[in-house]
Amino acid sequence: xxxxxxxxxxxxxxxxxxxxxxxxxxxxxxxxxxxxxxxxxxxxxxxxxxxxxxxxxxxxxxxxxxxxxxxxxxxxxxxxxxxxxxxxxxxxxxxxxxxxxxxxxxxxxxxxxxxxxxxxxxxxxxxxxxxxxxxxxxxxxxxxxxxxxxxxxxxxxxxxxxxxxxxxxxxxxxxxxxxxxxxxxxxxxxxxxxxxxxxxxxxxxxxxxxxxxxxxxxxxxxxxxxxxxxxxxxxxxxxxxxxxxxxxxxxxxxxxxxxxxxxxxxxxxxxxxxxxxxxxxxxxxxxxxxxxxxxxxxxxxxxxxxxxxxxxxxxxxxxxxxxxxxxxxxxxxxxxxxxxxxxxxxxxxxxxxxxxxxxxxxxxxxxxxxxxxxxxxxxxxxxxxxxxxxxxxxxxxxxxxxxxxxxxxxxxxxxxxxxxxxxxxxxxxxxxxxxxxxxxxxxxxxxxxxxxxxxxxxxxxxxxxxxxxxxxxxxxxxxxxxxxxxxxxxxxxxxxxxxxxxxxxxxx
Numbered sequence: 001x002x003x004x005x006x007x008x009x010x011x012x013x014x015x016x017x018x019x020x021x022x023x024x025x026x027x028x029x030x031x032x033x034x035x036x037x038x039x040x041x042x043x044x045x046x047x048x049x050x051x052x053x054x055x056x057x058x059x060x061x062x063x064x065x066x067x068x069x070x071x072x073x074x075x076x077x078x079x080x081x082x083x084x085x086x087x088x089x090x091x092x093x094x095x096x097x098x099x100x101x102x103x104x105x106x107x108x109x110x111x112x113x114x115x116x117x118x119x120x121x122x123x124x125x126x127x128x129x130x131x132x133x134x135x136x137x138x139x140x141x142x143x144x145x146x147x148x149x150x151x152x153x154x155x156x157x158x159x160x161x162x163x164x165x166x167x168x169x170x171x172x173x174x175x176x177x178x179x180x181x182x183x184x185x186x187x188x189x190x191x192x193x194x195x196x197x198x199x200x201x202x203x204x205x206x207x208x209x210x211x212x213x214x215x216x217x218x219x220x221x222x223x224x225x226x227x228x229x230x231x232x233x234x235x236x237x238x239x240x241x242x243x244x245x246x247x248x249x250x251x252x253x254x255x256x257x258x259x260x261x262x263x264x265x266x267x268x269x270x271x272x273x274x275x276x277x278x279x280x281x282x283x284x285x286x287x288x289x290x291x292x293x294x295x296x297x298x299x300x301x302x303x304x305x306x307x308x309x310x311x312x313x314x315x316x317x318x319x320x321x322x323x324x325x326x327x328x329x330x331x332x333x334x335x336x337x338x339x340x341x342x343x344x345x346x347x348x349x350x351x352x353x354x355x356x357x358x359x360x361x362x363x364x365x366x367x368x369x370x371x372x373x374x375x376x377x378x379x380x381x382x383x384x385x386x387x388x389x390x391x392x393x394x395x396x397x398x399x400x401x402x403x404x405x406x407x408x409x410x411x412x413x414x415x416x417x418x419x420x421x422x423x424x425x426x427x428x429x430x431x432x433x434x435x436x437x438x439x440x441x442x443x444x445x446x447x448x449x450x451x452x453x454x455x456x457x458x459x460x461x462x463x464x465x466x467x468x469x470x471x472x473x474x475x476x477x478x479x480x481x482x483x484x485x486x487x488x489x490x491x492x493x494x495x496x497x498x499x500x501x502x503x504x505x506x507x508x
Contacts, residue, residue, distance in 0.1 A: 009186040010128050010129070012182055012185075012186045013124065013128055013182070013183075013186045013187050014125065014128075014137070014140065015182060016178070016179050016181075016182025016183045016186065016187070017080070017120070017121040017124050017125070017179070017182075017183065017187070018121065018140065018141070018144045019175055019176075019178060019179040019182070020080075020083075020084050020087075020117050020121060020176070020179040020183070021117055021118055021121040021141070021144050021145065022144045022147050022148075022175075023087070023117075023172050023175045023176060023179065024087065024114045024117040024118060025118070025144065025145050025146075025147055025148030025152075026147065026148050026151065026152050026155065027056070027091075027110065027114065027148075027152075027172070028056075028057075028148050028149075028152065029148050029149050029152030029153055029156070029285065029311075030148075030152040030153070030155055030156040030159075030168050031052060031053065031056075031156060031168055031169075032053070032152070032153065032156065032285050032286065032288075032289050032307075033153050033156040033157045033160065033289045033293075033300055033303045033304045033307065034156050034157075034159075034160045034165040034168050034289075034300065035049050035050070035052065035053075035286075035289050035290060036049075036289060036290055036293040036294055036300075037160055037164075037165040037300065038052060038103070038165050039290075041165065042097070042098075042099060042100045042103065043100075044100045045221070046290055046294075046414065046417070046418070047217075047220055047221065047414040047415065047417070047418050048100060048221065049100070050217075050286055050410050050411070050414045051100070051104045051107075051217055052103055052104060052107055053282070053286055053407075053410055054213060054217060054407040054410050054411055055104045055105075055107040055108045055111065056107040056108070056110055056111040056114075057111065057282065057403050057404075057406050057407040057410070058111065058209060058210065058213045058403070058404070058407045059107075059108045059109075059110075059111030059112045059115070060110075060111035060112070060114055060115040060403060061111075061115075061209070061399070061400045061403030061404050061407070062112075062115075062205075062206045062209060062210070062400070063111065063112045063113075063115035063116070064115040064116070064119070064396050064399055064400060064403075065202065065256070065396035065397070065400060066115075066116075066197070066202065067079070067115065067116040067119050067120065067396070068192070068392070068396075069197035070116070071120070071123075071191070071192055072191060072192055075189045075190065075191045076120065076123065076124070076189070076190045076191065076192065077183070077187050077188065077189040077190065078189070079116060079120065080116070080117075080120050080124070080183055080187065081180060081183055081184055082113070083113050083114065083115075083116045083117055083120065084113075084117070084176055084179050084180045084183060085113075085176070085180055086109065086112070086113030087110055087113040087114045087117065087172070087176060088172055088173055088175075088176025088177065088180070089109075090106050090107075090109035090110040090113055090114075091106075091110060091169045091170070091172035091173060091176065092169070092170065092172075092173055093105075093106035093109065094106040094107060094110065094166075094169035095166035095167070095168075095169035095170040096166070118145065121141060121144075122141055123192070124187065125137040125140075125141055127190065146311065146314070146315050146318075148311070149310060149311030149314060149368075150308055150311035150312055150315065151308075151311075152311070153303070153304035153305075153307040153308045153311075154304045154305060154308050155168075155171075155304070156168050156300075156304055157299075157300045157301040157302070157303055157304025157305065158301055158304065159171060160300045160301075161299060161300045161301040196254045197254075197256075198251070198254055198255045198256040200247055201244060201247055201248060201251070201255050201256030201257065202256050204240050204241070204243045204244040204247065205240075205241070205244045205256060205257075207236070207237075207240040208237050208238075208240035208241035208244060209404060211233045211234075211236045211237035211240060212233075212237045212408075213407055213408075213411065214233045215230060215233040215234050215237060216408060216411035216412065216415065217411050218230065218233075219415060220414075220415040220418050220419065244256075244257075257393075257397060258390060258393045258394075260387070260390055261386070261390055261393065261394050261397065264385055264386050264387075264390075265385070265490065265491075265492060266381055266382055266383075266384060266385045266386070266491055266492055267382055267383070267385070267386050267394055267398075269382075269487065269490045269491050270378055270379075270381055270382025270383075270398065270491070271382070271397070271398055271401045271402075272401075272487070273334075273374075273378055273382075273484065273487070273488075274378060274382070274398060274401050274402035274405065275401050275402065275404065275405035275408075276405060276480060276481070276484050277371070277374055277375070277378070277402065277405065278401075278402040278403060278404070278405030278406035278408075278409060279405045279406065279408060279409030279412070279477070279480065280341060280345070280409065280477050280480065280481055281371055281406065281409075282405075282406030282407070282409050282410050283406075283409035283410055283412070283413040283473075283477055284345070284348075284367065284474075284477065285307075285310075286410045286413065286414065287413055287417070287470065287473060287474075288303075288307055288360070288364075289303055289307070291351075291470050292306065292307075292360065294466075295353060295463060295466055295467060295470075296353070298357070302357070306357045306360045306361050306364070307360070307364055309361050309364050309365040309368065310364040310365065310367055310368035310371075311368060312365065312368060313364070313365040313366065313367070313368025313369040313370075313371075313372065314368040314369070314371050314372040314375075315368075315372065316368075316369065316372065317337070317368070317369045317370075317371070317372025317373045318372040318375070318376055320372075320373075321333060321372065321373060321376045321377060322376065325376060325377055325380060329493055330377035330378075330380055330381045330491075330493070331377075331381070331488045331489075331491055331493065333373055333374075333377040334373070334374050334377050334378055334381070334488055335485055335488055336370075336373050337369075337370045337371065337372070337373030337374030337375075337377075338370065338374060338481055338482075338484060338485045338488075339370070339485070340366050340367070340369050340370030340373065341367050341370030341371065341374070341481050342370075342478050342481040342482050342485075343366060343370075344363040344364070344366040344367035344370060345363075345367070345474050345475075345477050345478035345481060346478050347359060347362065347363040347366070348360075348363050348471075348474040349471050349474050349475050349478065351467065351470065351471060351474075352467070353463065353464075353467055379398075381491050381492075381493075382394075382398060383395075383398075384492075385492060409477075413473045413476075413477070416469075416472065416473055416476060417466075417469045417470065417473050418469075419469075420468065420469035420472045420473070421462075421465050421466050421468075421469035422465075424464070424465035424466075424468040424469055425461060425462060425465035427465075428461045428464060428465055429458075429461055
């Protein structure tokens with residue numbers, strides 16, 4: 001492997017790999033604001049269209065732990081090039097999709113090929129820069145990652161409004177092509193050392209996660225355990241996970257999940273917190289676009305504008321945390337982060353159909369602050385007491401749990417949204433009866449006196465029921481966040497020498 005001083009094309013390599021990194025980071029948020037437009041174009045229900053998000057998150061989470069093994073076997077440059085071209089082609093397929101099944105399959109491919117882009121870009125930057133330039137290189141890398149949550153909603157809204165939702169994906173094609181050219185031309189090959197990869201453990205865990213996600217995504221649609229498909233997916237997930245646990249506990253030698261990781265209290269607790277944070281963050285991001293465009297009638301560009309402050313809040317909080325994390329107990333910083341997140345969700349329980357955008361902007365910014373005050377100290381505490389030899393194995397497992405928390409969170413909030421909306425509609429419709437004198441106060445033409453009036457009244461009942469369902473979802477996430485805070489006491493305080501992870505970890 002060549003040394004950092006021997007890279008005459010360091011600038012072009014940095015530009016090329018950062019284009020690939022920004023492309024992947026943007027795709028975690030750029031599609032969110034376009035979901036309502038995709039829903040209409042692909043003739044999908046509200047809970048089905050979120051498969052566009054969950055398929056990407058799950059496949060990315062599953063593929064991520066394979067990065068080190070693939071690089072050791074085939075070389076970092078080859079893996080990088082295959083990842084870029086695969087992600088770019090999958091992006092084009094997303095834009096060309098004419099059905100829900102086609103775009104979900106393309107998003108699965110996007111997640112698989114995109115999983116390696118962020119860790120590879122960090123590894124390459126560390127490789128090509130001498131020690132005195134590593135801090136500057138990591139600052140550039142972190143800034144590139146943070147582009148996603150800030151510019152993603154804005155760019156997604158602008159592309160959807162001025163062109164079509166398909167351009168949310170087509171925009172990756174020229175970016176990916178340039179990144180591929182730069183990496184192919186300037187990045188030398190390297191083959192980092194790696195241990196043996198536990199393929200059986202990887203396959204059984206991936207199968208368990210995939211079946212669990214299918215169970216959650218399709219459960220509400222198929223009326224849960226009344227469906228044979230849902231029963232088979234539930235049983236399959238349990239059996240695959242049982243095989244994974246039995247294999248992990250009995251295998252001699254290397255296993256996909258090193259058993260020693262589970263003996264570290266901070267690591268296990270940190271994974272649990274990461275799962276919860278993923279649920280709340282991704283769940284909220286999935287709910288807001290459909291609420292703002294579907295119920296509030298916000299234009300898609302404006303939706304992107306009012307949701308972007310969340311990313312700004314996260315960036316500001318992470319800058320602050322980087323300066324104080326060595327001086328203040330990380331548990332106190334995380335408690336502040338969870339408290340701010342819960343407060344932002346409490347604010348969202350006060351949404352109405354007559355409000356302006358101020359509540360969304362303020363609560364989004366506050367939640368962004370909460371996420372920023374949570375991620376970096378959480379990563380610090382999670383790895384602070386872990387033996388150095390275990391950190392390489394612990395990093396992908398930690399990222400896996402956080403991303404799975406995100407996909408599970410999206411599925412749960414959408415299932416609850418559908419169920420609560422149906423229940424609220426039934427309760428409100430029961431009030432529309434001849435004996436209810438409140439109906440006399442309705443405007444002319446809105447009532448049960450004619451078919452047209454009844455249709456308008458039903459539409460209004462549907463809107464109010466949907467509003468109540470959104471409020472219930474935000475309240476549920478607020479309760480989950482509050483219940484999690486006391487568990488911070490389970491984390492041991494890291495020593496002053498604990499390393500602070502890269503700030504960009506919060507965005508990936």
